[in-house]
Amino acid sequence: MKMSYQELKNKPKTLQSLTGLNPQEFQTLLDKFAQAWTAYVEETFQRATRQRAYGAGRKAELEQLEDKLLFILVYFRLYPTQEIQGFLFGIGQAQAHEWVHRLTRVLNQALGYDQQLPERExxxxxxxxxxxxxxxxxxxxxxxxxxxxxxxxxxxxxxxxxxxxxxxxxxxxxxxxxxxxxxxxxxxxxxxxxxxxxxxxxxxxxxxxxxxxxxxxxxxxxxxxxxxxxxxxxxxxxxxxxxxxxxxxxxxxxxxxxxxxxxxxxxxxxxxxxxRVDHYADDVMEIACGLHNFRLSHRPRKAVQPQKVV
Structure with a gap:
């Protein structure tokens, strides 16, 4: 059985172990991820010069948006080899490689929409x-x-x-x-x-x-x-x-x-x-910071007063 959000949504501890986010945080990020995915599709697959409509051809391996987000969060949280990542989601290594880089871009955009990415300039x-x-x-x-x-x-x-x-x-x-x-x-x-x-x-x-x-x-x-x-x-x-x-x-x-x-x-x-893809090492560090900021923003925590220097 391949991993899916439908299977994990009622297992909050397992979901958090696999993604670093609890179910509420996952759903909050999913809203921004949906916006980012829509923008990615419009930019990539709905060009005026494109000859085949988006959705035509073979069925996508990660059809549900929730599974797309689950896929990339698991990759960042656990960092398995792409062979294992593909096995977990029922796809081959080559397809896993494509999805990793495609969804990394979308995840970065989603965190940007939520204003969680650190300044880089x-x-x-x-x-x-x-x-x-x-x-x-x-x-x-x-x-x-x-x-x-x-x-x-x-x-x-x-x-x-x-x-x-x-x-x-x-x-x-x-x-x-x-x-x-x-x-x-x-x-x-x-x-x-x-x-x-x-x-x-x-x-x-x-x-x-x-x-x-x-x-x-x-x-x-x-x-x-x-x-x-x-x-x-x-x-x-x-x-x-x-x-x-x-x-x-x-x-x-x-x-x-x-x-x-x-x-x-x-x-x-x-x-x-x-x-080994160019600039990917920099991209993942930015996203890791964004995910950390996202958790700080959306997870209730005890107020900590900064210590004062005597």
């Missing part, structure tokens, strides 16, 4: 951050593994000394107590977090506060108050006051680690990335 960052009620932000870098490149030069470029593996890297900027607001471009693992920030030239609202770790040592945008742990001096120790301050900063910065953990509920950005 550094030039627009300041305008996005200015709308936040609290001008306190956290920046951090995150890495995800890839298969060992065959090319020798690529092996050196994508090798991360920190992770001791070949990786891809992004910077994320979050609002304290809020969502992922910005996602950088995707870079090779060798590139340093601070260098990405310098090259993308982020601009922050005046008088805002930026919390960062020692990976951004020396990064200080104009007009921004920087909160960063003090590094241990060579051949010396931190004072007790400095240790206490570092601990206070760490308690606040841990929020971004929770956000990154939410992003990485999508196993497609946790397991070794296997897809």
């Amino acid at each position: 550094p030039a627009k960052l300041e305008a996005v951050l200015t709308t936040c009620p609290s001008l306190e932000f956290i920046i951090d870098g995150t890495e995800r593994p890839i298969n060992r490149p065959q090319d020798k030069a690529d092996r050196k470029t994508y090798y991360s000394g920190k992770k001791k593996a070949h990786t891809l890297k992004n910077n994320v900027i979050t609002q304290r107590g809020g969502k992922v607001l910005f996602l950088s471009d995707t870079y090779e693992g060798k590139k340093h977090d601070k260098k990405i920030a310098d090259e993308e030239a982020y601009q922050f609202p005046q008088a805002s506060t930026l919390w960062q770790d020692t990976g951004f040592q020396g990064y200080a945008p104009e007009g921004v108050k920087i909160e960063q742990p003090k590094k241990k001096p060579r051949k010396a120790d931190l004072t007790q006051a400095e240790k206490d301050e570092n601990q206070t900063i760490a308690k606040i910065r841990v929020e971004v680690e929770h956000q990154i953990g939410g992003i990485k509920r999508s196993q497609i950005v946790v397991q070794k990335f296997r897809n």
